[in-house]
Amino acid sequence: MDEHDGGERMRTIGGDHLALREQVLTELRRRIVDGDYAQGERLTENRLADDFGVSRNPVREALRVVEAEGFVQILPRRGAVVATLDETAVRDLFAVREQFETLAAGLAAERATEEDVTRLRNLLKEASAATDAKDFGRVAELNSALHSAVIEISGNRWLASLSAAMYHHVHWVFRVGAAQRAPHSWKEHIRVVDAIAAGDRDAAVEAARAHIEAAATAALPG
Template identity: 65%
Template sequence: MAEDLRGKLGAQHLPLRDQVLAALRTAIIDGDYLPGERLTEDRLAEDFGVSRNPVREALRVAEAEGFVVILPRRGAVVASPSSEALADMFAVRQRLESLAARLAAERATAADVAALRALLDQGHAATEQQDLRRVAELNSVLHLRILEISGNPWLSSIAKALYLHVQWVFRLGAAERAPHSWAEHIQLVDAIESGDGERAERAALAHLDAASAAAYENAEGGYRPR
């Protein structure tokens, strides 16, 4: 990972702190840094090929976002999504995604459905290949695409930060969850294609019930993504 990141930071037209923050988020979401893992400033500076100052600033923001916990005398460690955090996340997802699914069923064009089917194919292929990083990414892409298809711009605008955490939580349990999730996604897209808003809403809620149960189980068992 360090080799991939080294040399890239500093070349972008963003403050260095923001570049480090984006790289740190990605590394946590992708499972390169695992829950409970210690993140010293020296280590991150070495990994990202930068000085300690932008690392320190990025860690403060990552803590505010819930990806990192800074502990007295121990420093920064990768956060572990708690039951309370999961409950908050899924409470929002239930309202957001059920409405989006209903609206998408009412408004989706043939091209929209074709785009969702293409994502399903990509997700199935990534699952078969055990490319769990890609599976988690595609999971968020699919849900965000449904939010776009809903035609309500507020749904998409408020979801961007949320789906960083959705992707992270999914990635942590993807080894067991991915095959079931993509089967549920097929049912959801079928419901959207049918044009039946109530059916699509039910499919979204059933999917979220299964996703939340898997996330709680993974949290209780300890996070060990493979």
């Protein structure tokens, strides 16, 4: 890389712009997941630019990303609106989760170290405390963190790569019903972690499957 006289490193062209877009993207996604922008709510570029205190360019680029991720839809005559978590979308999400998370739990049971198990148990303790405190935003974060940790511990890089985008939607679905699900969810997680700690692949797979089935039942209409 070229340098100025005096040894100062030159700034990469566009670097600040990219960083700004990523900041807008992260905040836009968070506001949708946390319900600050409600399902079906219209999101104009001007409104978002005002909300974030930025120009329209990084907003436009962030909207393209969240549209591709399924958080936003572009509708005729309305423009960008927050997507709706309809029954089909939620069923499809849980169908994929069952495949990913049962595989991850089984592999994690075979590969987890003592340090890995300690990490999972610490997440469980934090989730229990957040549930008792009714801090459901934090519970949702810890829910995603636990599932991501199990996938990481599985050691399967394809699972980690393919599931990254999915977990934004997992967080979204969980956040909607967190107050009802939180007391049950972390107890189901205990079964998964106990099986991983015991190195019992079959038990880990079944505990993960039971957890996904319970979460799907809670998220979907009867």
